[in-house]
Amino acid sequence: MTVLVAEDEKDIRNLIKINLEDNGFTVITASDGKEAWHIIQTRTVDLAVLDVMMPVMDGFNLLMKIREISTIPVIFLTARSDDIDKVLGLKLGADDYLTKPFSITELIARVEAHLRRSTEYISKKEKTSNIIAYGDLAIDKDKCCAYKAGELIDLGAKEYKLLLFFMENPERVFTKRQLYQAVWEDEYYGDDNTIMVHISRIRNRIEDDPQNPMYLKTIRGIGYKLHHTGNEP
The missing domain is CATH 1.10.10.10 (Winged helix-like DNA-binding domain superfamily/Winged helix DNA-binding domain)
Structure with missing residues (x-):
């Protein structure tokens, strides 16, 4: 399974990448929303972890573009704990939301859970409909x-x-x-x-x-x- 990690803070980006790879995932990283959008259009991605406040294109605008072409699970990361941000992200089509600082163990568990649900849904759909x-x-x-x-x-x-x-x-x-x-x-x-x-x-x-x-x-x-x-x- 391939996970896109779009995060402008290098240390956080690398921390997520290393831990996801240690758990068997293939990880593609981006430092801003524009780079992440290019990856979504040109690579096969199974799940995206997006920072809300990114340069060039923020997470909200990136999510809207993703939802035009894909239904992959999306997990938002943000330094803001405002409910308004959380509600907006979920209304735009995000599947989950974590506030910084977050537990890397919890993030990996959520990634695994969303991918498991997504894979099970696709599998059931394929089995029941020829x-x-x-x-x-x-x-x-x-x-x-x-x-x-x-x-x-x-x-x-x-x-x-x-x-x-x-x-x-x-x-x-x-x-x-x-x-x-x-x-x-x-x-x-x-x-x-x-x-x-x-x-x-x-x-x-x-x-x-x-x-x-x-x-x-x-x-x-x-x-x-x-x-x-x-x-x-």
């Missing part, structure tokens, strides 16, 4: 078949895996690197054309108007996400 539906798209994982409005979609192997990956992670933005590593299971060397060709082929099969896609959206400067207006509240 058919994934999104809008009028559906995938039968047992048969490796995709459908639109009940009609079978003709997809190649990589196109199927790419669409499956998007449907298992709706509303989340992925970079080309993340898509390549997840679907092709290989290192990405900047071959944008491979991703773009497969995205285009999928759009030709699932979109009513491939030039104005309603499902596979291009997020300028970042990558792609699966989104459909019919799934909005």
